[in-house]
Amino acid sequence: MLANICLGSAPIPFGTVIDSILGAKDSGDIMSEIVREFRIPRALTAFLSGAALAVAGLAMQTVFRNPLADPFVLGVNSGASLGVAIVLLVLAPTGVALTQGLHLSGHLLVVLGSTGGAAIVLVLLLVLAQRVDVMSLLILGLMLSYGIGAIVSILMFYSMAERLQSFFSWSFGNFSGVTWSQLSVFAPAILIGLAAMAPLIKTLDAFLLGERYAQSMGVRVKQGRVAILGCASLLAGVVTGFCGPIGFLGIAAPHFCRFLFKTSQHRILVPGSLLIGGFVALMADLIAKAPGVEATLPLNAVTALFGAPVIVAALLKQRNLRKVFGG
Amino acid sequence: MSEELDTAVSLEGVSIGYESRNEANTVVGSDLSLSLKFGELVCLLGPNGAGKSTLIRTLAGLDPALSGKIKIDGSDLETLSPNERARKLSVVLTDAVPAGLFTVYGIVSLGRHPHTRWTGELGEEDRARINWAMESVGVDSLARRQFDELSDGERQKVMIARALAQEASILVLDEPTAFVDLPRRVELMRILQELAHKENMAILLSSHDLEISLRSADRLWLMNDRGAIAAGLPEDLAIRGAFAEVFESDGIGWDFEQGGFQLKRDPDRFARIEGEGDVAVWTRKALLRKGYGLDADAEWALEVIISNINGHPIWRASARGPWKTFDSLETLFQWVEAQEKAGRSP
Structure with a gap:
């Protein structure tokens, strides 16, 4: 994490970073201001996002008993993207938020749009989750994603190039947009989501044997399912709301964790994924910032490009996927 | 022991089947009145598709009964909380268990779910029960092995051990001997018989393995393809001709003397x-x-x-x-x- 704070377009000496963290406020130079106002919130955001996505991904994989499930299987990210598309492509051109406004309060509007979109999808799917079985739910989530994706495509088709640019840059994912004041909402939301997952660890273990066995062991299956999916989607939705859709991490971190600890027990996997997810996100952000280079890379490209080979290698070596999910 | 205390599971006028939101319910079996006692091993026999699994799931509280009353250990199944039910009745299902990355011990310890606190932490008592469960079915030597490395027979024993770790006095198993070779089937049945007799457990299992069931069951529930059930000692049912009625079909005849089925051919x-x-x-x-x-x-x-x-x-x-x-x-x-x-x- 310290490395993440130190390194960036302009490397900052380790000592300066420590000074500014420890509250040497009077130093007042530009470096410690960068550290305090940009680097620290960015690193915190990266860690929390990574942790949230990893835990959400783990929960989804267990509930759906599917190794390819990610935090967004229920479509919260497509809901978020529709919200953002409405803000950037529909509202902004019609003058609700002026070009100038986009720079100042624009990001907040984007956050509101995407969080709102994610929340609507989440509520819709949780209502459905009580009525249908998990497989149908998976398919419904997928269909919903396609449907919303289609609406977004239509919006994009009728939009101006410069609006599209800002929509695209949102869709690449970014940890840098979260300021201290936003962090005061973001961090508690993530922490609440993570804390709410703790009492569900036992239920997650029971779900490993399938819903019928879970039911036979005294688990209230529907309530448990809704609680876990709700928790996971909240985590995924909040991250998407503030940082854009960040792919890959949520699938990969739990697999990497299983590979490391060689267990399926959530008592180990939940805290493990949390730490690994957070760490991987910091690493990805570090690479995206590309120390010493002016340009930054899209975060999504980095997570997939650098993370995928690691996971592929781990899986080929262990064949854990088959072990965990059978088949 | 009085009749009341002796009865582990009782069904009174129970109908089983599938509930449907739009159409009429599909009734698989209706007006079933049966009882299962502590200390006995009962085999539920019947042709494929008769509704054995549906009855097993209904009785285990996993599917709702369409009508009638099911009592387990003296309490109405519907009024029991899921946790209370799990402490009275455990199951072994046919559902595939893709629980890789789990040691045998890990799987068996999942059975402690209704007894552990919210953290799932295992106490002294939990460990003792897990060890007892593994010893009872003879998988204690496999404790550290990965579940997915085991043979089908060993896996089935582990799933029985998991159910035993749940510390319920009623055990219900759906087709536990399917996919298991013949010597292993005999062994599984011997283990279950011992648990029923020595631990005073009530054990119900469904099977279509007639021969082994006839040899090891204390009583049989014989289900025909219309979902009606005749219950009794294997020998009484044989004398009454119940087997012939349930299983006989074109080309297959019940051999009364041999106690088995023969291909029915008129010799030329x-x-x-x-x-x-x-x-x-x-x-x-x-x-x-x-x-x-x-x-x-x-x-x-x-x-x-x-x-x-x-x-x-x-x-x-x-x-x-x-x-x-x-x-x-x-x-x-x-x-x-x-x-x-x-x-x-x-």
């Missing part, structure tokens, strides 16, 4: 057999399988005399012609078939 030719002992028994089986009738007063086409030279069986046979000697049934039947062919195309 008959054989006469002379000799005694095991060899005669097996020769008779072979002749029946080849489609010969063995009625003593029929006009026979084949005559077989069994004798013994230096402890080796010898068959002498004649098809209304010269006598030939054989040292195995296989060579005997090869000769018979050659004779028949020659007879058809002279």
